[in-house]
Amino acid sequence: MIRNPKRWGRLGRTKATMVGAMLVSVASVGLTTTAASAGTKPAPLVVGAMFPFTGAKAILSTWGTHGVATGVYAVNAAGGVLGHQLTYTYADDAADPADALPAFRQLMLHHPTFMVGPFSPTIESVINQFVPNNVVDFMVGGLTTLDNNTNPYVFRTSSSDSNEAIAMAYYAISKGWKTAVMLFDNSANSQGFVPPLMAAYKALGGTIQANEVINPGASSYTSTLTSAFQNNPQVVFDSMDSATAATLFHDAQQLGYQNRPWIGDDLQSSAKGPYAAAFNPSTVSTDLIAALPATPSGAGYTTFLKEYGLRFGKKATVWPTAFNEYDSIVIASLAMTLANSTNPKVWVKDVTKVSNPPGTMCSSYPQCLALLKKHVKINYEGAAGNDNFNQFHNVFSGFQFLGFDSSLNTHQVAFVTPAELASVVAKEAKK
Amino acid sequence: MPTMVADNISAGYGKNLIIRNISLEVDAKKITTIVGPNGAGKSTFAKTVVGLLKAQTGSIIVNGDDLTKVPAFKIPSRGLAYVPQVQNVFVSMTVQENLEIGGFVTKGSTHERMEEILATFKDLNKARHKRAGFLSGGQQNMLAIARALMVNPSVIVLDEPTAGLSPAYTNVVWEEIARIAESGTAVLVVEQNVERAIAHSDYVHVFVAGQNHVHGTRDEIGKLDLASIFLGRSEVARS
């Protein structure tokens, strides 16, 4: 579900710098030092974080590192794991499969207990590394090819794009929008939406009038837009990187096509973000809508926000997916505690035991820890929602739909539950 | 005093000297011509004089002003103009623009001077808005000469101004050269066409194998058996 903005430019070797990531990293040094200087405690456990710090997708590292830092902060604040403090180290995969492997091997030098990242689809180039190197991985990203993942060490803490696509279709139909056009850029992630969205929308009785593949980085999209909109669709489904969206939204606004709902994915959801800024200001409060996985609104999410605020300050931007990485760290810590072992071979089997029902619901690390100490079977409901892994180690969450107000802040306009998604899947099966 | 004095010039490309120890003088109102067989170093000498090639020895003095170390682009403003043998006009620009460029080295307006020159070169006047690349070869040569005259030079160096021209046009060009000399300019011509050169020149230098083989007034040179020099019987006695 994470868009990987792919500019047309010299992706391979142009290194993008993330000021945000830099700050996090520098802060982490301080943290590590503090932990180490405590002295009497056992050696800290290393969390390996692998994100694209350079290249055109470098923004993702800002998201990821904020989540990791918050998770580590929260766990350490509650006393760590089995007496160990957590610490973390980074590696840069540059979102390039050819760079991912050396980055992974770099991480291994620090003997991480588990890993967070990389975002899909970079994970494809290291997915076979986790078992032999004895490292559990929690990754984020909607790539639909992972829907049937069988790798025992790999867990996905965000819902698949195929679910997100179904939710988008369900929401549109529930609003009575029966004709649609699809504008998805040519990146792997965006294109992952296309088949499930088409299938679901058709199953629910909708008609796709046009499916345009957007080539990122063009100076204008008027021709694509004019041909897509000839039959005056009721709704638009879209997903593209922010620079492309800025241009395409701008063009669509000029052509008068932003007087109907544009349902985008989570990328589009950030308040005051580039997407909202480029949308027609007079219709942005009615027509720009973004789907966001899970329900970052329950007790787990409140806890996350509190920890995030403690870690980065109350006013810090809460980056997308940060709660997923945070949840990953909490779940891993709980699994280790339950297994009473830091050996991944041992505790990997306990990941689903702490996150899935049945069990007593708990939504923060200290709370769950307290239950575990009492030998109570727990069911961690984290910042992302239920965090229940299915047999393929995928979570299957509901989706909230966000709208914007005129000052470009977000608010929830609808929520599609997992049950509703299941009903669509059932309908598709019938057809 | 001669307008231009070239003293003991040697030059060439890299270590290879093509001309050695050449000295010659050019006087105002006179046409001085350099002739010689192929490969004698005539064009090389002309290029050295105008600064396109660095002289390895010797000096070039125009009106008492030492130009030996002056960069090529400053030479025209010091009174020494040059017309190369080929590619001697800016083909993509009009006749008038070519002339304007010739006048750029002077500060003030060149308009009057241009009209003056166009009045003499009637052919060019008719074609003043035509691009130089579309002129005939002879007209191009004329234009090149006219451009060089824009600065009102003390010395003008012409490298084979009649090469490849029809006899009729050759005459026109020579008449023009004569008029330039009459107007007070010192003219140095590099020429293949020996007979015509001798007919039109005041003073002639014969270069052979990179050296100033023999020189003299028109009459003195006219008496020599130049054919033998040119066709290889170089043992012909110097006069």
Next chain:
Amino acid sequence: MSAFFLFVMTMVFYVIVFWIGSLGLDLVWSRTGIPIFAYYLYVAIGAYLTGLFSLPHVPLQNGVGNLFGLDMPGLLALPLAAVATGVIAMGIGAVFLRRLRTDYLAVVMVAVALVIWDFSQNDITLVSGNTGLTNIPLPLAGVLKININQWTYLYTGVALVWALALWWVMKTVSNSPTGRVFRAIRDDSVVAATIGKNVYRYQILSMGIGGFYAAIAGGFLAQLATSWNPSSWAPFEVFNVFTMVIVGGVGSNLGALVGAALLQVLFIQGPTYVASNYLHSPTFETLAAAAIGVLMWLSLWFRPQGAVPEKLKPTKWYLGREPQLAESINPDLTVEERA
């Protein structure tokens, strides 16, 4: 310790792969004089074909599939892909070398690479668009029942064997009369034609060999990462390989190794590691990438022959012994030299 060795092995693997890649570029650019700015395209074609050949055949369904799938053992897919790439490179050469002068050729080469890069992103039928190829099998791993770490050691060995073999081949080619013709074309293609060498044919041959080497490098990259997609490569990455060749030594087989090692270790992997682990700021990595440009300028200006210069072959090399003629110096020439 094993994590350390694995990391070192991975670096070694990359150095070996780019040595192979540099050898090919060295032949086409430094030894034949063709400004082959499309070289990274051949790396990519090699990677794609290696992946496609070793993945199973999937018939087209809704416009997606793998038409090239041969389910071939990776060890076999690699050379087969390289041969195919060599043929493609020769085809590209045959079209463009016929008509174009050096600078236009350079521009056209980049344009061709850009068109095909765009194609690789947009075309879903043949190369799966931006998703690219995933789960490219690890050659031998299945047969020997070894995990990916053991496989890394093993395959680094395989790559080294390949590299040594290709190094020997390149050495043999460049030392042969054919290599001499390549160099003659580089020095002056007009002269090469006047001494009876079919310049066009030799240039195409050089392109073909270069394409083969590029493709082997690409195939190894894809097999190592087990995946390949448009973000794995970009046409302009060719600049890194050019820098390896220029810094290492133009026209020198060992120079290619030096250049590949220098760039991979000191300018690409090293800065990434230092940036993530010590400086905690990717700025350093980015500046290292910028420094590659500066390195190339400095090298080209102060040491255009590179770290390991091209070796001249003395008479002894050809004869297998010192020549027996007495040293005779032409008196006329000494006159000449004095002049």
Next chain:
Amino acid sequence: MANELTNPILSTRDLKKSFLGVTAVNGATFDVPRNLITALIGPNGAGKTTVVSLISGQIKADSGQVSIDGVDVSGWPAHRISQQGLMRTFQLSRELGGMTVLENLMVSARRQSGENLLNVFLRPGAVKKEEQALAERALEILNRYGLYHLRDSRAQALSGGQKKLLEISRAVIADPKILLLDEPMAGVNPALIEKIGEYIIDLRNGGMSILMIEHNLGIVEKICDNVIVLAEGRTLATGKMSELRENEEVVRAYLGEVINADNGR
């Protein structure tokens, strides 16, 4: 002479070439006799170098024929013409600068089996032997032309005169039927001019046919058996230098008189 002319080693018929509307060669027709040294002379701009380039295939003629040893090679690419037995040198020496002097010669030799990669890998022994023999031959030639001591130098380091000799020896190793020399003596010192003249005569005596562009007509008279005069891109006269010197037309051409008034630039 007559006998030789009935069976010329090289002949051109009505060669024409113009560049951007400027006629450089305008119907050059001549025969180059066997086993003789023929000079191609003419005033500046007569099109001599262009004719040589047309014959050797560097430039494609607009029209006209060239035949070498009775084989029509019109329109052939340069390398095929060369393989037919024609070698040329250049007015401004074009050495293969990055290679050694020895290699400059070796690369020029004909019919090397090692120029086919299959042989390099399948018959390495034979190629190696061939290379040794070739190197011996090259050394012999270098010795003959006084370049032996420079055999292992980079060709670009040579002086102007040495490069001229290198060009000649590079052509000689290919054992051509006809050798085209474009101003082999231009820009070299007088002693070496003599020497080059001797070398050319030696080549003729060894059975080679030579066509050379030369400006120094003294030398032409001394060493050339036959002279072709080119002016305004066409053949003006042929004969012995001594005869031509008396030829009014040739004299006039040399002193710059234009023969064809209609051929304005």
Next chain:
Amino acid sequence: MHLFWIDFGTGLATAAVVALAATGLTLQFGITNYINFAYGDFMALGALLTFALNNQALHLNFWVAAPIAAILVGVFAVIANQFLLAPFARRFSNPALTMIVTFGLSLFMANVATVIWTGNTLFYRMPISVDKKVGPFLWSPDVMVVMVFAVVVMILIHLLLKMTRLGKMMRALSDNTSLALTSGIDVRQITNVTWFMSGLLAGLGGIALAVQEANLTVTSAESYLFVIFAAVILGGIGSVYGAMLGALAIGLLTETAPLYINAGYKLDVGFFIVIVLLLFRPQGLVPRLGRS
């Protein structure tokens, strides 16, 4: 027809951007014999410096920041030529080597720019412009300003080249360097002026592109490098008026192409033109007198 005319209008807007940049590239190519692969980064530099002046440093009004930024790019181009490219071009006769040096410059500029401006999408501080229907076309006021500006710049360049001493010297230099030298033109100085103009126009082109795209990134102008080459080559390399015509043709072709082919390939239309033209008609459609 409605669709066609809207695309046609966009094509005109794209043509304006391409024309600015292509004119600068062709001016530079007229006096050197190599192609500057860093030209796209010169464009990006213009857009980024404008961003810096507009959003980061002085908070100047966009319309004030843009010309200052463009002039700075001009100065940068002169420095790049004087201290990097010209020395290499003098030393190595092979144009491909100089092109590799410009490749390096591109890599250097793009990465340093990334350090300074990050790889993120950036926006100018300027009011959002609302769409206007002009005849059959749809243009935003910003884009219309860019188009008018481009036309004005083209006219100014025309006047510069045709009417002024400097312009004529530049043309003379491009026509025949050695003759220019012996006609008394200070070749080095005019070369620098030409590089300045080239940089200035690159900067303006980059800014215009950012306005048309309504955003900018460090690498977004690189996409256009070969589209600009296409315009330059179409018009005949080194010919200024050819480049203007080429820009018009390329703008219209790339923007109307999606009516007939997959829109994903619209820029490839430009690349394809580069390939085909260089193969079959390297002198361009409007052949130019003088240096070929």
